[in-house]
Amino acid sequence: MKSSILASVATSAAGALAAGGAWQQCGGIGWNGDKTCISGYSCVYSNDWYSQCLPGAAAPTTLSTSTTSKVSTTSSTSTKSSAAPTATPTTTPAGKFKWFGANEAGAEFGNDVFPGTWGKHFTFPDNAAVQTLIGQGYNIFRVAFSMERATPNTLTGALDTAYIKNLTDSINYITNAGAYAILDPHNFGRFYGNVITDTSAFQTWWNTIAKQFxxxxxxxxxxxxxxxxxxxxxxxxxxxxxxxxxxxxGATSQYIFVEGNSWSGAWTWNTTNTNLAALSDPQNKIVYEMHQYLDSDGSGTSTACVSTTIGVERVVGATAWLRANGKQGIIGEFAGGANSACQTAVKGLLDHLKTNSDVWTGALWWAAGPWWGDYIYGFEPPSGTGYTYYNSLLKTYTP
Known part of the structure; x- marks a missing residue:
């Protein structure tokens, strides 16, 4: 359901007494608001912290919620979970994105061969394709790269000069053209396949990389x-x-995008990554990066979307979490198959983010890059599957 529809429903229900509007929160630990829903919606339990007014009931209903259970702080739930969204935001006037763009994949390819050979196992963004997207208004590009190629052997080791030069050239091309470039170590919290547990070494690695930029x-x-x-x-x-x-x-002027557990999924963020609200930055430039795909398991591996409303449904809980915690977020990866159902779901997702631009700064499509071929979401100009089907829609959301 598009956020414009949600807004009109919420407005028409504003005068209802003791009844939550469509998609609004109606229960959960610590919830002191309305526990009934407007006609046609029922208060559906999602977890101990959230219940939500969802379509399906002919009359207002109530729900008792537990006040004893607690959310684990060591959850490792995958975004392939089928958990439903758990909260809805307060609708705000439509705004404008700060950033809207695409991921640039390639320098992280060949992750079973290290260090690998440039042009054989991995590549870097095509500047001409990037310029095409910039020319159409896209203003942010997330450039994936490999930690193992940046600092071979150890997290605290020296930089690989050649790899860093090529990465830097790509970053500089983007920023010299006036767009933003996200440095994305595409490692899933791992180094050579092992979970990174040495936070001191990880801090050193980032200190080494950040000095270059x-x-x-x-x-x-x-x-x-x-x-x-x-x-x-x-x-x-x-x-x-x-x-x-x-x-x-010394990198004190730049934004830092932080990601979460459970594949950084928006649809499980407010039940999995709640402790990340405690992160602190002396420059106060943290943005919470979440990813969201619209296929059945949220993995981004299918051209089929669950429904035309799944885009909104999978991010409303994250919207509420951002607003409740005074944070800002961005959808760092999203995509849908080249078909009308997914297009409607994608538009609904983006309309919702834009309507709630007080907490959402933008979104990036997954993914552009010169080696995608006929990849189902490929956004590389001029002939990528995602680009040819979605560009006319997506460029309407550029800042």
């Missing part, structure tokens, strides 16, 4: 791509170590 104000640091199946406190501590290392490197 400290003077470029249009660079954004993404702490790590899609932590998953990890201790939740470790995810918190790794994110904080990255922030500390980046700021200690």
């Amino acid at each position: 400290a003077s470029n104000s249009k660079v954004i640091f993404d702490t790590n791509n899609e932590y998953h199946d990890m201790d939740q406190n470790l995810v918190l501590n790794l994110n904080q170590a990255a922030i500390n290392g980046i700021r200690a490197a």
Whole structure:
């Protein structure tokens, strides 16, 4: 359901007494608001912290909620969970995105061969394709790369000069053209396949990388791509170590995007990554990066979307979490198949984010890059499957 529809429903229900509007929260631990829903909606339990007014009931209903259970701080729930969204935001006037763009994949390819050979196992973004997207209004690009190629052998080792030069050239091309470039170590919280547990070494790694880009104000640091199946406190501590290392490197003007456990999924964020609200940055430039796909298991591996409303349904809980905690977020990866149902779901997702632009700063499509071929979501101009089907829609959301 598009956010414009949600807004009109919420407005018409504003005068209802003791009844929550469509999609609004109606229960959960500590909830003191309405516990009934407007006609046609029922208060559906999602977890001990959230219940929500969902379509399906002919009359208002009530729900008793537990006040004893607690959410574990060591959850390792995968985004492949089928958990439903758990809260809905307060609708705000439509705004404008700060950032809207695409991921640039390639430098992280060939992750079963290290260090690998440029042009054979991995590649870097095509500047001409990037310029095409910039020319159409896209203003942010998330450039994936490999930690193992940046600092071979150890987290605290020296930089690989050739790899870093090529990465830097790509970043500089983007920023010199006026867009933002996100440095994305695409490692899933792992180094050579092993979960990173040494937060001090991780801080050193980020300090080394950040020194190379400290003077470029249009660079954004993404702490790590899609932590998953990890201790939740470790995810918190790794994110904080990255922030500390980046700021200690003299990179004080740039934004830092932090990611969460459970593949950084938006649809489980407010039940999995709640402790990340404790992250601190002396520059107050943290943005919470979440990813969201619209297929049945949320993995982003299918051209089929669950429904035309699944885009909104999977992010409303994250919207509520951001607003309740005074945070800002971005959807760092999203995509849908090249079909009308997915297009409607994608538009609904983006309309919702834009309507709630007080907490959502933008979104990036997954993914552009010169080696995608006929990949189902490929956004590389001029002939990528996702690009040819979605560009006319997506460029209407550019800042």
